[in-house]
Amino acid sequence: MTKNRSKNFDIKVDKLTEKQAVKELTELAELIAHHDLLYEEARPEITDAEYDELRRRNEEIEARFPHLIRSDSPSKRVGYIPPSGFKKVRHSVPMLSLTFVYTFEKVSDFIDDIRHFIIDLKDTSVQFDFVAEPKIDGVSCSLRYENHRLIQAATRGDGQVGEDVTANAMTIDDIPKILPPDSPNLIEMRGEVYMTDDDFIQLNKQQERSGERNFANPRNAAAGSLRQLDAKITASRPLRFFAYAWGEVSHPFAKTQWEARDCLVSWGFKLNEPSCLVRNLDEIKGYYEEVESKRSRLGFSIDGVVYKVNRLDLQERLGFKNRSPRWAIAHKFSPEKAQTHIKSISISVGRMGTLTPIAELEPVNVGGVLVSRATLHNQDEIERKDFRVGDLIIVQRAGDVIPQVVSVIIDKRSPDAEPFEFPARCPSCNSKAVRQLGEADWICTASLKCPAQSLERLIHFASRNAFDIEGLAEQNIKTFFNEGLLKSPADIFHLEEKLAPPDIFNLTGRKNKEFLPLQEREGWGPVSANKLFEAIRKRKKISLDRFIYALGINQVGEATAKLLARSYSSLTEFRKKIDAAQNHKSKEYEHLKNINGIGPIVADKIVTFFADPHNISVLNDIISQVEVTDFEVSHTQTSQLTGKTIVFTGTLEKITRSEAKAKAESLGAIVVGDVSGKTDYVIAGQSAGSKAKKAKDLAIPVLTEAEWFKMIEKTSR
Ligand code: IVH
Numbered sequence: 001m002t003k004n005r006s007k008n009f010d011i012k013v014d015k016l017t018e019k020q021a022v023k024e025l026t027e028l029a030e031l032i033a034h035h036d037l038l039y040e041e042a043r044p045e046i047t048d049a050e051y052d053e054l055r056r057r058n059e060e061i062e063a064r065f066p067h068l069i070r071s072d073s074p075s076k077r078v079g080y081i082p083p084s085g086f087k088k089v090r091h092s093v094p095m096l097s098l099t100f101v102y103t104f105e106k107v108s109d110f111i112d113d114i115r116h117f118i119i120d121l122k123d124t125s126v127q128f129d130f131v132a133e134p135k136i137d138g139v140s141c142s143l144r145y146e147n148h149r150l151i152q153a154a155t156r157g158d159g160q161v162g163e164d165v166t167a168n169a170m171t172i173d174d175i176p177k178i179l180p181p182d183s184p185n186l187i188e189m190r191g192e193v194y195m196t197d198d199d200f201i202q203l204n205k206q207q208e209r210s211g212e213r214n215f216a217n218p219r220n221a222a223a224g225s226l227r228q229l230d231a232k233i234t235a236s237r238p239l240r241f242f243a244y245a246w247g248e249v250s251h252p253f254a255k256t257q258w259e260a261r262d263c264l265v266s267w268g269f270k271l272n273e274p275s276c277l278v279r280n281l282d283e284i285k286g287y288y289e290e291v292e293s294k295r296s297r298l299g300f301s302i303d304g305v306v307y308k309v310n311r312l313d314l315q316e317r318l319g320f321k322n323r324s325p326r327w328a329i330a331h332k333f334s335p336e337k338a339q340t341h342i343k344s345i346s347i348s349v350g351r352m353g354t355l356t357p358i359a360e361l362e363p364v365n366v367g368g369v370l371v372s373r374a375t376l377h378n379q380d381e382i383e384r385k386d387f388r389v390g391d392l393i394i395v396q397r398a399g400d401v402i403p404q405v406v407s408v409i410i411d412k413r414s415p416d417a418e419p420f421e422f423p424a425r426c427p428s429c430n431s432k433a434v435r436q437l438g439e440a441d442w443i444c445t446a447s448l449k450c451p452a453q454s455l456e457r458l459i460h461f462a463s464r465n466a467f468d469i470e471g472l473a474e475q476n477i478k479t480f481f482n483e484g485l486l487k488s489p490a491d492i493f494h495l496e497e498k499l500a501p502p503d504i505f506n507l508t509g510r511k512n513k514e515f516l517p518l519q520e521r522e523g524w525g526p527v528s529a530n531k532l533f534e535a536i537r538k539r540k541k542i543s544l545d546r547f548i549y550a551l552g553i554n555q556v557g558e559a560t561a562k563l564l565a566r567s568y569s570s571l572t573e574f575r576k577k578i579d580a581a582q583n584h585k586s587k588e589y590e591h592l593k594n595i596n597g598i599g600p601i602v603a604d605k606i607v608t609f610f611a612d613p614h615n616i617s618v619l620n621d622i623i624s625q626v627e628v629t630d631f632e633v634s635h636t637q638t639s640q641l642t643g644k645t646i647v648f649t650g651t652l653e654k655i656t657r658s659e660a661k662a663k664a665e666s667l668g669a670i671v672v673g674d675v676s677g678k679t680d681y682v683i684a685g686q687s688a689g690s691k692a693k694k695a696k697d698l699a700i701p702v703l704t705e706a707e708w709f710k711m712i713e714k715t716s717r
Pocket of ligand 1: 095099134135245272328
């Protein structure tokens with residue numbers, strides 16, 4: 001366990017300083033991207049609740065500091081960025097996610113928010129209903145039908161771009177290959193590929209018989225089975241499909257979600273059941289409790305229920321916020337819990353020297369998964385919850401994610417259990433550890449002199465989102481590191497000459513006696529050794545953003561690396577400008593600091609990294625081995641309003657201010673509160689006062705509500 005799996009945020013959002021907000025938003029972007037990837041690979045490390053908490057915290061901070069929103073904030077995308085292997089598919093309508101809640105109170109807030117958003121629903125005597133259905137725990141998939149034929153299937157990916165799994169989807173019986181003539185000419189069906197509990201058990205038995213690894217749960221099994229490069233393997237797996245939504249469609253085919261469900265059934269799709277129309281919180285409660293009580297008898301895994309506004313015209317108007325619709329919500333069941341003992345508390349050292357306490361547990365089965373370790377986050381968390389070695393504790397898992405230690409059962413504590421004393425020295429190198437004022441983590445001060453940190457940085461360098469060297473697994477890196485074969489990242493590119501069989505290199509005059517050739521080592525052979533060498537050679541060309549991320553600069557996660565790459569385009573330019581930015585008074589420093597989403601704290605980390613001669617020598621060694629390609633800008637959709645700054649003032653009659661703002665933002669506008677020289681348009685409703693006047697003085701166009709509607713009508717496709 002090496003990565004900070006989840007985080008505790010001790011400071012209330014309304015108490016955060018701007019500096020702290022920048023730091024947290026950066027950390028959150030990195031952390032969320034990390035967990036998105038793990039989730040997509042069906043090996044999540046944190047609970048859904050923890051994940052949601054990260055997302056929520058990110059959104060709350062962004063709401064308070066809108067000017068600090070990173071251009072690639074996690075709130076602007078869903079899930080992870082797909083790796084290569086499958087062809088990429090851009091979804092014509094993004095595939096979104098659902099906001100999760102755990103309580104009826106939060107469901108009630110969800111309903112209130114809708115009433116506040118849609119002007120006609122403000123009056124609580126006006127009724128509207130919801131479709132309630134189970135939230136199936138599988139892998140979401142989009143099926144594109146043109147002229148009634150299935151022509152493409154894609155996974156969700158990051159919500160914008162997924163992976164082409166057409167050949168795999170074709171093997172799933174529940175997925176109709178042809179739709180009847182009364183279906184729309186073009187429709188993208190959205191739904192979930194899943195596995196029933198019985199099929200999952202059978203599959204695992206089969207896996208065992210053939211000496212293969214077991215799947216942890218049906219979701220992982222479904223994900224692993226769908227994402228097979230060889231569709232024959234997918235065909236051999238018992239996958240099923242439930243439809244529950246749609247993306248692009250050539251013409252409207254229903255007025256309500258409920259009617260739409262009937263259409264889907266008549267076209268041959270299977271739907272999540274039991275479903276129901278519910279009108280208020282009481283009915284919602286009734287449905288939730290009924291489904292929860294039936295949960296174990298459904299035959300497939302669900303992790304909650306979903307409520308969707310029934311009227312499709314309202315769905316359309318409610319639209320989306322960040323990554324999720326405003327018209328639907330997932331209401332999750334409470335996490336599964338179990339009791340066990342803490343055998344010991346160990347400390348893991350991260351690549352930046354962060355010391356994370358880990359509870360080593362007496363293995364216990366929690367909802368079908370054997371749990372033996374869980375993070376305790378940091379010293380404060382241990383003290384707050386008073387975790388001690390020997391304690392009987394409660395662990396929980398929500399869905400299929402890594403466990404969390406919830407609390408101690410104090411009555412069962414042995415009288416001689418001692419409070420845990422956080423070590424003041426690094427367990428790897430015995431150097432002094434420090435904890436800065438206001439920080440939650442203890443940090444080992446030895447930097448790259450600490451073997452654990454050097455090793456973690458090597459692991460980071462080769463990892464999936466950095467250099468992505470296939471076959472160079474953590475364990476191999478450790479072995480090579482311990483042997484002295486790998487000390488710094490550039491050494492990876494010398495592995496072949498050091499580990500290839502000597503005769504090849506004898507021909508070119510090089511001798512290799514120092515190390516045992518890779519193919520002669522246990523677990524390796526000529527094929528796997530060559531595969532690794534080839535994987536390394538393949539990465540001798542790398543894009544600038546990945547390269548920057550791979551350097552492992554403190555606070556520079558994937559998202560920040562992309563911002564930097566986008567801003568500087570080439571490595572030469574980046575280095576030149578960062579060199580100049582060493583001077584805090586330079587315009588280069590000013591530029592760096594002002595990149596949307598970077599700010600002074602991260603800017604300083606970057607500058608500090610490049611001021612260290614050791615880092616520069618590591619960097620030069622790497623670039624003597626690899627070619628770093630310029631950053632390619634992706635073309636996103638733009639509209640007439642993209643980037644325009646607008647102000648709403650006065651009372652709007654047809655829609656609420658929230659709906660107006662959301663609509664403007666969905667068209668790419670930036671909505672601000674005050675009129676200034678930078679404002680492009682002011683939309684003035686009834687009794688608009690000083691703002692409209694100020695706009696006139698500044699010669700900024702002022703539109704009436706009606707004129708505004710005309711403008712957005714033209715702008716929306
Ligand atoms: S509706 C705009 N209905 O849960 C999104 N989703 O975390 C509309 N899911 O990505 C989704 N059961 O993969 C919907 N009955 C259901 C669902 C469901 C499972 C999945 C879906 C979605 C994820 C949200």
